[in-house]
C-alpha cells in the first residue's frame with residue numbers, strides 16, 4: 001500500500017458516514033415492512049394467509065421501496081468497500097471528508113426524491129453525485145496502486 005498512516009479523525013469520519021448510509025439502507029427493510037402491513041400486501045402465502053388475502057407481487061407502493069432498497073445496495077456497499085481501500089491510499093483529510101459527506105448527502109437526497117416521486121432529473125442527479133464519489137475513490141485507488149498491477 002502507498003500509505004497506512006491514517007489519522008484517527010479520518011477513520012472516525014469514515015466510520016460515521018458509513019454507519020449513516022448503512023443505517024439508511026437498513027431502514028428500507030423497516031419501511032418495506034411498514035408499507036406491507038399498512039396496505040396488506042404480502043408476497044408469501046403464509047403471510048397473506050394471516051389477513052386472508054391473495055399474494056401480491058406488483059403493488060407500486062411496496063415495489064417503490066424495494067427498488068429504492070436495491071439501489072442503496074448497489075451504491076452503499078461499493079461506498080463502504082471503496083472507502084476503506086481509499087483510506088489506505090493516504091488521501092488529504094479534507095478531500096476524503098468531503099467525499100464521505102457528499103456521498104451520504106446524495107444517498108439521503110436520493111431516498112427523498114425516490115419516495116416522494118419527485119420529477120426527474122432530481123433522483124438521477126442525486127444518483128450521479130453518489131456514483132461520482134465512488135468513481136473518484138475507485139480512480140484514486142487504481143491510480144495509486146497501478147505499480148502493483
Ligand SMILES: N[C@@H](CCC(=O)N[C@@H](CS)C(=O)NCC(=O)O)C(=O)O
Pocket residue numbers: 067068070071074123124127
Ligand atoms: N439498477 C439501476 C441502475 C441505474 C440507476 O441506479 N439509476 C438511478 C437514477 S435514474 C435510479 O435511481 N434508478 C432507479 C432504481 O434503481 O430503481 C436501475 O435499474 O435504474
